[in-house]
Amino acid sequence: MALLIQNGTVVTAESTTLADVLIDGTTIREVRSGIPPQGHEIVDATGLLVLPGGVDAHTHLDMPFGGTYSSDDFETGTRAAAIGGTTTIVDFAIQSRGTKMRTALDTWWGKAEGKACIDYGLHMIVTDLGSSGFEDMDSMVSEGVASFKLFMAYPGVLMVDDATIFRALRQTAKNGALVCMHAENGSVIDVLVQQALAEGKTAPIYHALTRPTVAEAEAVQRAIAMAEMAGAPVYIVHLSSEDALNQVREARDRGLPAFAETCPQYLLLSIEDQMPGKSFEDAKYVFTPPLREKKNQQKLWDGLKHDHLQVVSTDHCPFCFADQKALGKDDFTKIPNGGPGIENRMQLIYHHGVNAGRLTLNRFVEITASAPARIFGMYPQKGTIAPGSDADVVLWGPSAEHTISAATHHMRVDYSMFEGFKVRGNARQVYSRGELIVDRGEFLARPGRGQYLRRTPRGGAWK
Numbered sequence: 001m002a003l004l005i006q007n008g009t010v011v012t013a014e015s016t017t018l019a020d021v022l023i024d025g026t027t028i029r030e031v032r033s034g035i036p037p038q039g040h041e042i043v044d045a046t047g048l049l050v051l052p053g054g055v056d057a058h059t060h061l062d063m064p065f066g067g068t069y070s071s072d073d074f075e076t077g078t079r080a081a082a083i084g085g086t087t088t089i090v091d092f093a094i095q096s097r098g099t100k101m102r103t104a105l106d107t108w109w110g111k112a113e114g115k116a117c118i119d120y121g122l123h124m125i126v127t128d129l130g131s132s133g134f135e136d137m138d139s140m141v142s143e144g145v146a147s148f149k150l151f152m153a154y155p156g157v158l159m160v161d162d163a164t165i166f167r168a169l170r171q172t173a174k175n176g177a178l179v180c181m182h183a184e185n186g187s188v189i190d191v192l193v194q195q196a197l198a199e200g201k202t203a204p205i206y207h208a209l210t211r212p213t214v215a216e217a218e219a220v221q222r223a224i225a226m227a228e229m230a231g232a233p234v235y236i237v238h239l240s241s242e243d244a245l246n247q248v249r250e251a252r253d254r255g256l257p258a259f260a261e262t263c264p265q266y267l268l269l270s271i272e273d274q275m276p277g278k279s280f281e282d283a284k285y286v287f288t289p290p291l292r293e294k295k296n297q298q299k300l301w302d303g304l305k306h307d308h309l310q311v312v313s314t315d316h317c318p319f320c321f322a323d324q325k326a327l328g329k330d331d332f333t334k335i336p337n338g339g340p341g342i343e344n345r346m347q348l349i350y351h352h353g354v355n356a357g358r359l360t361l362n363r364f365v366e367i368t369a370s371a372p373a374r375i376f377g378m379y380p381q382k383g384t385i386a387p388g389s390d391a392d393v394v395l396w397g398p399s400a401e402h403t404i405s406a407a408t409h410h411m412r413v414d415y416s417m418f419e420g421f422k423v424r425g426n427a428r429q430v431y432s433r434g435e436l437i438v439d440r441g442e443f444l445a446r447p448g449r450g451q452y453l454r455r456t457p458r459g460g461a462w463k
């Protein structure tokens, strides 16, 4: 029996319409008003928005970092995502130096096996192109890994040199994959970090103060220049500052296929508000790039509105405050970098974007679902409500009130970056491939039901 969602307001990146949605099995069969109800199971969506499930293109579940692992695994992390209205994630497999990317892919498939509650894709973090790196990249693309991430920061750990970045970009110009850049000048930052430590500046705030926005902007500019020389598109991850945004905007104004995402923490949190520099509590906000001065926030919102920024992801990478962040009690460089957010992205962007009048409803859908699906080669299977698309559908209560708190969230972490934030608008029912997986905050499905997504290179966001 097919499922008929009646009387809701269907919102896509392009349109807002009163329409019925007919779900047949795992996919959407029809979207129009007046679909005859006979023989279908009826869901009444009166007063609700019918949205495509959210797509979070940047998560780190069960990720090794500095001798520990991010505290959410594929089960707890994807369950929390689903409860918040996200039905697709793209996580990162990490190639270890001197090993094949295939080994990392197998490792991350293993992490997701039996655990993923929603569909997931994988990016591959490249740390070493070695002798067979190009074949390795091509073989990843044939496995549906349509994007690679390279680091211009974290020297000695993940950072690669410009030659490696340029070679990888040239390879993607041929195989159609997309390079994602962590853009910060890691060499300069390392000098500033060593100087701070030598001066006895070990508190968490120095993590932020040793990573200037110019170090981000310079790397963004260099990444885009290398992509231009390679004839390849490039995607800047977790862009955090006005200085960096200016580089992306200028490139896009010149017609280059440069893309960038930002994250809720950069839109809503700041050094002034979250890191007063008085206690180790600041470690809750140690992630990279760091929090910025408040004046950057409105610039990022403007960037989203005007399509200088295309996507909001979370960079979800939780570490418990009590026993993981504490590793850096006497040295900020030993604080695991990352913060939790996978559950709250849709609520926060809806409330502070749509309710606040900064974003239209359609733009909200675009930056949280359609654009990441398109850029990362999953569209129109994911990211929209249309005949033939996967039935990943969120029934969204636009007036539902919710207070974000670690006491009630579903992420496996002992604090919230958004503790006490009040939002209006929340996921009420969540369907993934036609299956009701969340009903009013309760997760109903079986872990392991989530499927690996084979993504298509040249996702269609650039010509």
Ligand SMILES: [Zn+2]
Pocket (backbone or CB within 6 Å): 058, 060, 315, 317
């Ligand atoms: Zn990340």
